[in-house]
Amino acid sequence: MKKLMLGNEAIARGLYEAGVEVVSSYPGTPSTEITEFAAKYDEIYCEWAPNEKVATEVAFGAALRGVRSACAMKHVGLNVAADPLFTLSYTGVNGGMIIFVADDPAMHSSQNEQDSRHYAIAAKVPMLEPADSTEAKEFVKEAYRISEEYDTPVLVRMCTRIAHSQSSVELCEREVRELPAYEKNPQKYVMAPANAIRRHPFVEERCEKLSKLGETSFLNRVEMGDTKIGIITSGTCYQYVKEVFGDSVSVLKLGLVNPLPVDIIKKFASDVEKLYVIEELDGIIESHVKNMGIECMGKEMFPPIGEYSQATIRKAFGLECPECVSADSDIPVRPPVMCAGCPHRGLFYTLAKNKITVLGDIGCYTLGSAAPLFAMDSTLCMGASVSGIHGFNKAGGEDSAKKTVAVIGDSTFMHSGITGLVNIAYNNSNSTVIIVDNSITGMTGHQQNPTTGYNIKGEPAAAVNLEELCHAVGIKRVRVVDPYNLKEAEEAVLEELAVSEPSVIISRRPCMLLKYVKAKPPVKVNCDKCVGCKMCLKLGCPAISYKNGKAEVDYTQCVGCGVCTQLCKLGAIEEN
Amino acid sequence: MMETKNVMIVGVGGQGSLLASKLLGVLLTDEGFDVKVSEVHGMSQRGGSVVTYVRFGDKVYSPIIAEGEADYIISFEKIEAARYAKCLKKDGKIIVNSQSIDPMPVIIGTATYPEGVLDELKGKGVFVDEFDALALAEQAGNVKSANIVLMGRLAKYFDIDYDKWIEAIKNTVKPQFVDINIKAFELGYNY
Numbered sequence: 001m002k003k004l005m006l007g008n009e010a011i012a013r014g015l016y017e018a019g020v021e022v023v024s025s026y027p028g029t030p031s032t033e034i035t036e037f038a039a040k041y042d043e044i045y046c047e048w049a050p051n052e053k054v055a056t057e058v059a060f061g062a063a064l065r066g067v068r069s070a071c072a073m074k075h076v077g078l079n080v081a082a083d084p085l086f087t088l089s090y091t092g093v094n095g096g097m098i099i100f101v102a103d104d105p106a107m108h109s110s111q112n113e114q115d116s117r118h119y120a121i122a123a124k125v126p127m128l129e130p131a132d133s134t135e136a137k138e139f140v141k142e143a144y145r146i147s148e149e150y151d152t153p154v155l156v157r158m159c160t161r162i163a164h165s166q167s168s169v170e171l172c173e174r175e176v177r178e179l180p181a182y183e184k185n186p187q188k189y190v191m192a193p194a195n196a197i198r199r200h201p202f203v204e205e206r207c208e209k210l211s212k213l214g215e216t217s218f219l220n221r222v223e224m225g226d227t228k229i230g231i232i233t234s235g236t237c238y239q240y241v242k243e244v245f246g247d248s249v250s251v252l253k254l255g256l257v258n259p260l261p262v263d264i265i266k267k268f269a270s271d272v273e274k275l276y277v278i279e280e281l282d283g284i285i286e287s288h289v290k291n292m293g294i295e296c297m298g299k300e301m302f303p304p305i306g307e308y309s310q311a312t313i314r315k316a317f318g319l320e321c322p323e324c325v326s327a328d329s330d331i332p333v334r335p336p337v338m339c340a341g342c343p344h345r346g347l348f349y350t351l352a353k354n355k356i357t358v359l360g361d362i363g364c365y366t367l368g369s370a371a372p373l374f375a376m377d378s379t380l381c382m383g384a385s386v387s388g389i390h391g392f393n394k395a396g397g398e399d400s401a402k403k404t405v406a407v408i409g410d411s412t413f414m415h416s417g418i419t420g421l422v423n424i425a426y427n428n429s430n431s432t433v434i435i436v437d438n439s440i441t442g443m444t445g446h447q448q449n450p451t452t453g454y455n456i457k458g459e460p461a462a463a464v465n466l467e468e469l470c471h472a473v474g475i476k477r478v479r480v481v482d483p484y485n486l487k488e489a490e491e492a493v494l495e496e497l498a499v500s501e502p503s504v505i506i507s508r509r510p511c512m513l514l515k516y517v518k519a520k521p522p523v524k525v526n527c528d529k530c531v532g533c534k535m536c537l538k539l540g541c542p543a544i545s546y547k548n549g550k551a552e553v554d555y556t557q558c559v560g561c562g563v564c565t566q567l568c569k570l571g572a573i574e575e576n
Numbered sequence: 577m578m579e580t581k582n583v584m585i586v587g588v589g590g591q592g593s594l595l596a597s598k599l600l601g602v603l604l605t606d607e608g609f610d611v612k613v614s615e616v617h618g619m620s621q622r623g624g625s626v627v628t629y630v631r632f633g634d635k636v637y638s639p640i641i642a643e644g645e646a647d648y649i650i651s652f653e654k655i656e657a658a659r660y661a662k663c664l665k666k667d668g669k670i671i672v673n674s675q676s677i678d679p680m681p682v683i684i685g686t687a688t689y690p691e692g693v694l695d696e697l698k699g700k701g702v703f704v705d706e707f708d709a710l711a712l713a714e715q716a717g718n719v720k721s722a723n724i725v726l727m728g729r730l731a732k733y734f735d736i737d738y739d740k741w742i743e744a745i746k747n748t749v750k751p752q753f754v755d756i757n758i759k760a761f762e763l764g765y766n767y
Contacts, residue, residue, distance in 0.1 A: 004605045004613070029617055108616065132612075132639075165639035166601055166613040236639070243638035311642035322644025325700050326662040331655050332687035334679035336589060336624035367622065372684040445617065537684060542623050545678040546685070554677070556710070556719050 005169045007162040010133035011072075011100060012037030014140025018096075019175035020044055020070055022062035024055040026415065027444040028074030029109040030163040031102035035072050036447075039456045043174060048447055048456050051382070051415040052077035056084045056099060063097035063153075064189060066180040068144055072100035075116050076381065080416070082119065085153070089123045090199040091189050092151035094180075096144035102158040105280045106307035109443070111362065111379065113305065115281035120155050120258035124203050126210050127155040127258040128219060129235045133167040139255060142219065150206055150213075157257065159280065161236040161307065211259040219255030222268055226250065230272025232265065232285055232296070236308075237278045243310040244319065260288045269294045276301070280308050338367045340543035341519070341559035343509035344436050347407075347483040348375040349539055349563075350490045356403055356497070359392060361385040361417070363409035364442040364511075372540045376407070383408070383416025390420065390429045401430040402497050408433065411441035411449040414464065418473070424502050425474030432496045432503050435466060436483070439510040446514065470504045477503035484509055486566045512559050520560025521576035525551045529572035536564045536573060580633035582641045583730070586660045587652025588677050589616075589626045592723035595749065596650070597628040599727055603744035604632040607736060614639040625656055625679075648733065650726050652709075653677050658693040661702065670694075670702060671729050673709035673722055705729065712763040718753075721760035728764025738765070 005013065011034045015023060023046045025035040039046035049055035055071040062069035073081060078101045085099065101119070104110040120127035128143050130136040136158070143154040187195050214220055229249040233241050238253045245251075252268045254260065269275050269289070277286040277298040286298030301316040302308065314321050338345050348368035351358055352375040360366055360376040361384065369376035378388060385406035393401040408417045413435050424431050441447040448454045453463035470478045477499065481492045489507065496503040510517050522543075532549040543557035544564060551573070553564075565573045583600060585593045594615055601613040609632040616626045629641045646664050651657035651672040664670060672694065681687035690696075698704050707729070713722040724745065731741050742758060749757050 002605075004601045004611060006615070032617075161614060161639050164615045164617055166611070166615075167636075167639070168605065168610065239637040239639065309640050309642045310638050310645075314642075321642075323666050324644035324662045324664065325666075325697070325702055327658045327690070327693050327696050329658070329690035329693045329696060330687070331659045331690065331693070332679050332681045334588065334623075334625040334656070334659075335681075336622040337680050339590070339622060364622065371680060371686070443622070534685075540680060540684065542677075542680065542683070545683050 001171045002168050003171060004166045005133045006033055006164060006166050007130070007133050007136045007158060008033035008164070009037045010136040010169045011140055011156070011158070012041070013169060013171065014137040015044060015070055016041045017137070017172050017174055018141050018144045019068055019177040021067035022059065022069040023047070023071065024049045024058035025072040026050070026052045026055050026077060027441055027447040028077050028102070029444055030104055030160040031072045031074045031077070031100060031158065032444045032447065033163070034100055035456070046456050048449060050450055052081040053083060056081040056088075059097055059099070060084060060088055063093040063095045065094070065182060067095040068097070068177065069095060070098045070100065073102070074110065075101055075103045075114050076110065076112065077101070078116055078119055080382070085119065085125070086123045087191050088153045089125050089203055090191055090196055092202075093147055093153055096147035097153045098140065098143050098147065098156055099153055100156050100158060102160070102163050103281070104160050106160070108160055111381065113281060115284065116155070116157050117257055117282070117284050121284075124207050125152050125155055125258070126150070126256060127157055128255055129157045129257045130162060130255065131235050131238045131253070132162065133165070133169050135255065136162065137169055139219070146213070150210060152206060157235070159236055207259055211261065214256045214259060214261035215263050217256055220261055220264060221253050221255075222264065223247070223251045223253065224271070227272045229274055229276065230268055231276045231278055232268065232289065233278040234285065235280070237280055240308055240310045240313050241278055244313045244317075254285065257285070260285060262292065265289060265292065265294070269296070278302060278308070278313065335370055336367060337370065337540060337542050338364065339512060340541055340557040341512035341561040343438055343483045343507070343512070344368060345539055345541065346486050346563045347434065347436060347489055347507050348373045350486060350493055351375045351405065354490070354494065356405055356493070357400070359385040359388045359404065359406045361406075361408040361412050363412050364438075365407060365409055365436050368407070370540070372538055382412050383420055386413070386417045386420030386433055387423060389431045389433065390424050390427065393429055393431050398430070398500075404432070405493065405497070406431065406433045408435055409442070410435060410437040410439065410451045410466070413466070414450045418469070421470065421475065421504070422473045429502055430500050432505065434493070434505045434507055437466060437506050437508040440514060442511050446511070466506055475502050475504050477501060478506070480506045480508050482509055483507045484561055484563055486563065512561070520562070522555040522558035522560055523553055523562065523565060523573050523575055525553055526572050526574050529570050531570060531572075535569065536567050539564055539567065578634045580631055580636050582646045583630040583648045583650065584641055584646045584660055584663055585628040585630065585650045586656045587626055588656065589622055589624045591652040592720060593626055593628045593652065596723040596727055597630055599724070599744055599748045600630045602748050603736065603741060604630070606740065606744065610634060610636045612636045612639045625659060627660060648730060650730055652722065652726065654694055655690060657704070658690070658697060661697055664702065668703070669733060670697070670704045671726060672704060672706045673726060674706050675708075675710050707767055709764065712767065713760055716760035716763055717756045721756055724757045724760040725764035728761040729767060731761070731765050
């Protein structure tokens with residue numbers, strides 16, 4: 001049976017068919033659906049972990065116990081999981097283990113554009129890279145075979161265009177696997193120096209063996225066409241090459257992108273007149289080829305930035321592009337915005353109004369940095385708001401502490417905010433942290449987290465009590481506000497900034513998009529009262545626009561949150 | 577060998593482009609085509625400009641559609657149609673919901689909404705089929721079904737049996753929404 005599947009769904013199918021038992025992940029675009037789809041199979045135990053390091057270690061534990069396991073994360077998540085990854089390379093595995101890492105060229109939903117292949121090289125572990133959903137599923141099975149035969153965790157690299165593109169997949173049965181008896185093996189798994197010293201040579205030997213595997217594996221394949229042009233490529237770039245050239249050029253498609261083969265590249269290079277390497281982001285294959293003393297064209301022709309397409313390749317080769325028309329008028333950009341009724345909006349309005357310095361974090365609320373609120377001074381990585389404000393205030397002193405806050409979401413706080421808060425309490429920092437608790441992991445599309453009281457399957461689970469947690473780490477001043485109530489939220493912010501001790505404000509209101517949150521009727525503008533002062537437009541609500549000198553509310557978007565009614569001094573915005 | 581056909585679905589994040597592309601994907605796969613559908617998830621879904629690519633034929637390689645390649649652009653909003661018009665083939669067709677949604681730069685007054693942009697495109701010889709899909713969606717019983725109204729309109733131009741579309745809708749949407757969506761599809765088809 002064939003089915004159209006997202007790349008991420010095909011990965012999940014591969015996990016099912018490979019007999020995988022345990023999957024632990026932290027959501028992150030474009031990797032999230034791997035775990036969401038895996039959770040639909042009752043045979044696989046799936047969970048959301050608080051962060052990628054925990055998830056990777058959970059998968060390690062399961063592999064140590066002898067079952068096949070996996071974890072999935074976005075590219076920056078692998079930074080968090082790098083610590084276990086590098087030593088997992090030494091211990092190897094008992095049951096097979098895959099770490100899925102999804103890169104986001106063009107940064108559709110990310111803070112940087114890092115190329116995860118560097119991790120495979122640095123940690124000395126194999127990395128596979130599929131080019132469509134069919135390969136995604138097949139590569140999962142091959143990755144487990146490699147993991148177990150070569151005693152190594154395996155990285156499987158996805159990118160946005162493979163993860164979020166649907167193509168046809170042939171469905172197969174699940175492999176039945178027995179739980180093996182557990183055998184203690186401290187020489188292999190206790191990575192104290194005496195043992196690790198003995199494991200490092202194993203890692204180097206494994207690299208040699210894997211390099212040989214690359215010479216013969218089906219993962220790497222040559223498609224000979226005309227020999228004037230030879231192209232070495234992998235992943236989504238393979239599709240763009242085939243789109244432009246079809247079978248008219250010769251292609252070496254690499255599915256095992258670490259370690260890279262030597263002999264097939266040498267042979268391919270000698271069989272073609274001119275050699276090109278086409279890969280998104282960094283010139284990793286290109287460097288490998290050039291280090292072998294083989295001439296090729298790569299980043300001289302193709303940018304190390306952003307996403308490619310068939311057009312990128314046509315332009316680089318000087319081929320004709322299809323004719324097209326475009327409008328002459330300027331089309332205004334349409335950046336993402338906080339949704340109508342977003343509980344974060346009122347809080348950011350308060351912070352902007354009071355000209356407060358905001359160290360921000362990663363999530364929907366990062367959109368508070370955008371026009372018209374511009375209510376954010378920094379966003380670095382998960383948890384950096386809470387750690388960063390402490391450094392900012394230690395450097396800036398009392399003046400700084402009285403007008404600076406950190407803003408972090410509930411899920412991000414669980415991921416990496418807690419340790420920063422411990423540091424604030426422990427090192428006596430007069431910092432104010434606002435946890436914007438919308439009771440869900442929002443930006444990645446509504447995943448449960450340890451504060452929500454539900455697990456990945458929507459079953460009741462233990463819930464972290466944020467107030468008690470903050471008290472427990474040593475913060476005495478903890479208060480909860482409703483961000484829909486502008487006055488209450490403003491008073492809380494100003495009071496907590498004024499006191500000379502650390503404090504946490506929990507700005508709590510569930511995400512408006514959650515199914516259980518019922519929208520109120522849309523508000524209405526009373527045109528007799530509205531004088532067109534544009535005060536309400538300062539909120540940056542996508543449901544409020546300015547038409548014919550008056551405010552206008554789009555009833556298809558408005559959810560009746562009522563924040564704008566509090567801003568209008570003339571009472572011109574009326575609740576229904 | 578059949579030339580690959582390209583359909584772009586564009587609009588504002590949250591308008592339901594993912595359901596429309598899912599419907600097309602199911603339909604075209606059932607018709608026996610090789611199909612690729614490329615979606616947008618994550619940040620751009622929060623009210624930003626979104627684009628989904630649907631490609632089908634004997635063998636489809638690239639999951640995305642580049643400039644001058646689209647046979648159809650289905651747009652949920654007026655200026656989004658104009659934003660991606662450069663992707664349209666010379667003899668391609670734009671099917672567009674006449675709704676205007678101001679983007680944030682227009683709301684806060686740093687940019688203006690180019691009201692006449694579709695007429696401008698028509699003036700350049702572009703085929704533009706503009707109609708009020710939102711009103712038809714309301715008539716069907718739910719403003720959120722404008723996506724399926726647009727699919728109904730697309731079906732007029734497609735060489736695939738009406739019944740197969742209805743079958744695909746039944747296989748795509750949740751049971752409780754089937755009736756509304758079939759009505760929305762009919763209204764778009766018969767408009």
